[in-house]
Amino acid sequence: MWLPLIPKHLRKGILRNFHDSTAAGHLGVAGTYDRVSKRFYWPCLFLSIRWYVMHCRECQRRKSVSLQPTGHLVPIPPSLAPIHRIG
Numbered sequence: 001m002w003l004p005l006i007p008k009h010l011r012k013g014i015l016r017n018f019h020d021s022t023a024a025g026h027l028g029v030a031g032t033y034d035r036v037s038k039r040f041y042w043p044c045l046f047l048s049i050r051w052y053v054m055h056c057r058e059c060q061r062r063k064s065v066s067l068q069p070t071g072h073l074v075p076i077p078p079s080l081a082p083i084h085r086i087g
Contacts, residue, residue: 004041005042006040007042014040019052026056029054032053
């Protein structure tokens with residue numbers, strides 16, 4: 001399948017339409033790449049999309065930040081009989 005090679009001066013507008021618009025919904029890097037790469041091509045397309053999404057103010061503002069420290073994994077002892085312990 002042939003895809004149009006997009007010149008530099010049009011790339012930001014495409015990224016804006018496929019990431020920032022109301023219909024686009026501020027998808028992450030993978031979602032935006034999936035939509036753009038089906039219709040357009042330019043060198044370092046994935047890197048351009050990643051940079052654009054990482055610098056999107058709306059995405060950074062709404063991005064959830066976990067303040068809880070990560071817990072430690074605790075091994076569960078093996079059960080003595082089938083269905084001896086659930087949970």
